[in-house]
Amino acid sequence: MATEILVNDGGAPARILPYEGYATLTAGEYVKMNASGKLVQNTTSGTKGLGFLLTSLTSGNIGSVISGRGVQLNVYVSGTIASGGPLYVRAAADDGLIAQGAAAGSTVAVALEANTGGPNLKKVQVV
Numbered sequence: 529m530a531t532e533i534l535v536n537d538g539g540a541p542a543r544i545l546p547y548e549g550y551a552t553l554t555a556g557e558y559v560k561m562n563a564s565g566k567l568v569q570n571t572t573s574g575t576k577g578l579g580f581l582l583t584s585l586t587s588g589n590i591g592s593v594i595s596g597r598g599v600q601l602n603v604y605v606s607g608t609i610a611s612g613g614p615l616y617v618r619a620a621a622d623d624g625l626i627a628q629g630a631a632a633g634s635t636v637a638v639a640l641e642a643n644t645g646g647p648n649l650k651k652v653q654v655v
Contacts, residue, residue, distance in 0.1 A: 542596030547578070549585040556604040556649055557581050558617060558626055558636060559593060567591060573617045574634040580654070599654045606646035609639045615652060626652075 550566035553559060560570040560577035567585070570577035579595030580603050594601065606618060607627040616634040618627040625647050626636060637652035 542594060542599045544582060544592050544594050546590045547593055549587055549589055549591050552586045553581050553584065553591060554604070555581050555584045555591075556602065558603070567593070570617050575617070576636065577617070595654075597654055600640065600651060601654065602649045603637070603652050604647040605639070605643050605650045605652070606648070607643070609643040609650070611639055611642045613639045614655075615639055 547559075547561070547567045548565075550562055550564060550568045553567060553569065557580070558570045558577050559567045559579065559581050560572075560575070562568045567578070567581070579593045580601055582592040582594045585591030604625050605615065605627060606625040609615070609628040613628045614635040615626040615628060615637045617636065618625045628639070635655055637654050640651040640653055643650050
């Protein structure tokens, strides 16, 4: 899970901030804030979220979200992914996972490991 920061050399600003969850969420998911000001999965392709959930949470409880560019994390991905490929929110499945893609304006990370199937935890670099 994204329960650890794999690399942050200090040159890229990374923040870990607490947010209240709207529903049960799992560490490693890409999240955004809903209209109530609570965390939900980001299931909208082409949009940026707050970041990746660092700790799992249940509805009404607090979880930590890590945001920032250049941070390397283990996060949930799905599908056939080539190392070095851009990753985007997989909205078609409405599950908030990130997958290989190159849609303009939607890249949230770059895969640092290849993947097949999923969801699987893989190393990515946040962009």
